[in-house]
Amino acid sequence: MKRKIVKDLMVPLSEYATVSEEATLYDAIIALEEAQKNFDQTKYRHRAILIYDKNNHITGKISQLDILRALEPKYAEVEQEMRSGISRYGFSKKLLVMLR
Structure with missing residues (x-):
């Protein structure tokens, strides 16, 4: 088996979403x-x-779950049930419209 190194598995920084601290x-x-x-x-x-x-x-990172926690304080109560669906499929169009 070929030895894998971290570089073979990493996601290059250039492929990540980025925003400023003021976004x-x-x-x-x-x-x-x-x-x-x-x-x-x-x-x-x-x-x-x-x-x-x-x-x-x-300077840092945020995840989809971090955003959900910020938008919905009660999210922690249902996080386990919702985690698989929301984190896997992304944000709904309805949520994006509400944030505008």
Whole structure:
């Protein structure tokens, strides 16, 4: 068996959705949706958005679940039930319209 290294498995930074620290949640969701459309669908779809500062340094990341937790405080109560469906299929058009 051929030895695998991390580089063989990693997702290049250039393929991630990115937004500035000043972006809105809506901006972050749109960036993630676009990155997922452009990403090779035969591979794992990202569920994270990288955040950069005014100097273009990556300072953190947020996930789809982080966004849901921010939008719906009661999400923690139903997170287990919803996790498989929402995190797997992305955000609904209705949610995107509500965020505008």
